[in-house]
Amino acid sequence: xxxxxxxxxxECFECKKKQKxxxxxxxxxxxxxxxxxxxxxxxVKFLALGSLTIAGANAVVAGLPxxxxxxxxPRTRVGLASSIPVGGSKLFxxxxxxxxxxxxxxxxxxxxxxxxxxxHLSCAVVHNEKENALFxxxxxxxxxxxxxxxxxGPPTRPLPRIKLEQQGNEIFxxxxxx
Amino acid sequence: MSTRQAQGTTLFTALLFLIGIGVVVQLWLLAASVDAxxxxxxxxxxxxxxxxxxxxxxxxxxxxxxxxxxxxxxxDSERMK
Numbered sequence: 001x002x003x004x005x006x007x008x009x010x011e012c013f014e015c016k017k018k019q020k021x022x023x024x025x026x027x028x029x030x031x032x033x034x035x036x037x038x039x040x041x042x043x044v045k046f047l048a049l050g051s052l053t054i055a056g057a058n059a060v061v062a063g064l065p066x067x068x069x070x071x072x073x074p075r076t077r078v079g080l081a082s083s084i085p086v087g088g089s090k091l092f093x094x095x096x097x098x099x100x101x102x103x104x105x106x107x108x109x110x111x112x113x114x115x116x117x118x119x120h121l122s123c124a125v126v127h128n129e130k131e132n133a134l135f136x137x138x139x140x141x142x143x144x145x146x147x148x149x150x151x152x153g154p155p156t157r158p159l160p161r162i163k164l165e166q167q168g169n170e171i172f173x174x175x176x177x178x
Numbered sequence: 179m180s181t182r183q184a185q186g187t188t189l190f191t192a193l194l195f196l197i198g199i200g201v202v203v204q205l206w207l208l209a210a211s212v213d214a215x216x217x218x219x220x221x222x223x224x225x226x227x228x229x230x231x232x233x234x235x236x237x238x239x240x241x242x243x244x245x246x247x248x249x250x251x252x253x254d255s256e257r258m259k
Contacts, residue, residue, distance in 0.1 A: 040190055041248075047197045048241045054204040055227075055234035061211045062227035065220045157217060178218040 078103055078164070078171040081111065089127035091116065094162055094173040100124060101162050103171070104145055107132065111171060113162035114148045120155040134159065186251045193244045200237045204230050 078092045090103045092113075100116040104127050114134060116124045123138035127145075134143040141153030148159035163175035207226040214222030 040194055041245075044190075044194055044197060044241055044244065047194070047201050048237055051197070051201050051204055051234045051237040054201065054208055055230045058204070058208050058211050058223075058227040058230035061208065061215055062220075062223040064215060065218070065223070160218075 073175040075165075076173045078113070078173050080169050081166060081171050082169055084111070087129045087132075092173070095176065101173070102127060102134065103162075103164075104134070106145055111164055111166070112145060112148075113164055113173065114143070114159040115162065115176070117159075118155060119150070119157040119159060120153070125159065183251055183255070186247055189247060190244055193240050197237045197240055200233045200240075204233050207233070 074095050076092075076094050078094075079090055084090050084103065084105045086105050086107060086109060088105055092101050092103060093099055094101045094113075101113055102116045102125065103111060103113040105111050114125075118125050118136040118138065118141055120136065120139055120141050123136050125134040125136045125141075125143060127133075128135040128142075131142070132145055133151075134145060134148070135141070136143075136153065136155065139154050141150060141155040143150050143155065143159050148161050150156060150158060161177040162173050163177055165172045165174045207230045211223045211226035211230075214220075214226065
């Protein structure tokens, strides 16, 4: 009996709730689905703006190397040319003290310098006189002394070359060729 | 819906897809450009930037065309009323 009495009261409560909902919907007529609805026109505008943004980003990426090149590289004294024998090497830093480099005198007497940071995983490369190569001991990568190109092991990119200038007996680093 | 309006709807949808494909191509070019930058291959970045600009120009022209078409249809339908 008690259940029968409660039933109409519950229905009434539901009715009131529905009425309240209806009033609320009148005040805020935008439904969630409509709020998230994107027209094709809006989508086309969004894509066009996206296209412009990507083209701009691409232009910035293309211009970055020229901006960084424009910044002048310092002229740093490396050492005396006579202090490096044929097949010998010398370590120095260029362009900042945090950039280790290696200067090598080749068998033909020419001096070449490269960044000492391996292009694989940034270990320090060393001069291997027997094989006339720059050798990375971490993963056994080999770079040619002539051009700094990798010819064995995991590295795929050449070592950045340091531009040198010789004035009398003194050697100066004047730039980086990547 | 008039024949012209139906034609406009189809055109709009088709161009929306074309522009979408253009944007995807541009994203691919941007990824290739960044990759080339890290490999110190400046030429590739320049070519990718030129390609991206061309794709953007095509996208822009398509958008202008489709909006003009849409405007013309609306104007015509208003005249008919």
